[in-house]
Amino acid sequence: MPAISDRDVVRALRPFVRATGPLLDTLRTAQLSALRDRSLERDADRRAVDRLWDQLAKVKAPGTAAWTAMGVAERDAWWLNRVGRLVSLLAALPGVGGALADRLPIQSALGAAGQGLVLSALAGEHGFGSVENRVRLLAFVLFQRTVDGRVVDASAEDRETAELTSELGQRSGLRGIGRTVWKLAKVLWALEDELDKRPQGRFYHQALGMLPVVGVVGDYFGERSALKRVQRAAYEWFATAGG
Numbered sequence: 001m002p003a004i005s006d007r008d009v010v011r012a013l014r015p016f017v018r019a020t021g022p023l024l025d026t027l028r029t030a031q032l033s034a035l036r037d038r039s040l041e042r043d044a045d046r047r048a049v050d051r052l053w054d055q056l057a058k059v060k061a062p063g064t065a066a067w068t069a070m071g072v073a074e075r076d077a078w079w080l081n082r083v084g085r086l087v088s089l090l091a092a093l094p095g096v097g098g099a100l101a102d103r104l105p106i107q108s109a110l111g112a113a114g115q116g117l118v119l120s121a122l123a124g125e126h127g128f129g130s131v132e133n134r135v136r137l138l139a140f141v142l143f144q145r146t147v148d149g150r151v152v153d154a155s156a157e158d159r160e161t162a163e164l165t166s167e168l169g170q171r172s173g174l175r176g177i178g179r180t181v182w183k184l185a186k187v188l189w190a191l192e193d194e195l196d197k198r199p200q201g202r203f204y205h206q207a208l209g210m211l212p213v214v215g216v217v218g219d220y221f222g223e224r225s226a227l228k229r230v231q232r233a234a235y236e237w238f239a240t241a242g243g
Contacts, residue, residue: 004193009139011152016113016187017134018157019164020120023180026168027083072125079121080227087114088223090181092216106185108195111223112142113184115198115230122231126238133241141233142198143191160187199229 067075091111116138123134135149151157164187167179188195200222 004191006139006145006147007152009143009145009191009194010135010147010149011157012187012191013116013135013138014131014149014151015157015160015164016116016184017120017131017138018161019180019184020117020134022165022168023117023177023184024121024124026177026180075125076122076231079118079125080231083121084114084118084224084227086177087117087181088220088227090114090178091223092219106189107219108198109185109189109192110181111226112188112195112198113181114223115142115227116184116188117181118227118230119234122234128238128241136241137234137237140237141230143194144197199226199233 070078087110091107091114093110119138119141120134123129123137128134128137132149136147139145139147139149164180164183167176167183
């Protein structure tokens with residue numbers, strides 16, 4: 001099998017990064033919608049609506065007044081904890097199969113997809129909004145590569161991005177989010193030989209992950225631990241990449 005080139009990495013990461021934008025937007029709106037729907041009855045009067053939005057404004061979630069007042073470190077922590085838990089769980093689910101599942105590249109691809117999603121969120125908070133910069137960041141943290149991030153095949157990239165985000169407008173809530181993360185994982189699956197380079201959990205997480213059924217617990221905490229390493233590597237990149 002031919003070695004994976006920097007060009008191959010960029011070709012996979014560009015539609016991936018572009019798709020993370022709408023996915024992160026969906027996660028933001030889902031957070032507020034869940035809060036609103038739990039509190040607001042169909043026939044509530046205007047005063048109840050006003051009270052609800054006053055309460056929502058105090059919640060530390062993207063799109064609220066409290067979020068605007070938060071510092072970058074606080075926002076980073078929100079993404080790492082709230083979104084990090086979700087993507088860690090999705091990546092850990094194949095771990096029910098223990099050692100057999102650990103040998104399948106889809107688990108590593110799901111983990112890498114979750115890490116890439118969190119990295120895109122962190123990049124936005126630190127002022128790195130362009131696709132090129134986010135591709136460079138993901139290549140550095142996930143695959144230990146230095147790439148330029150520029151377009152490889154514009155028409156193919158547009159088609160792939162549209163396909164990756166197609167579930168978000170058709171399915172509601174976690175189902176659409178989960179299906180989209182799955183699609184993102186399949187994109188990275190094509191880089192199978194590179195997936196072992198991504199930040200991993202500690203050895204005891206991996207050992208527990210080898211066991212059937214309870215392996216999902218080890219894999220979950222392994223992914224959570226790996227996100228701390230993702231954060232450190234991202235901060236290293238932010239410090240040297242420039243604005």
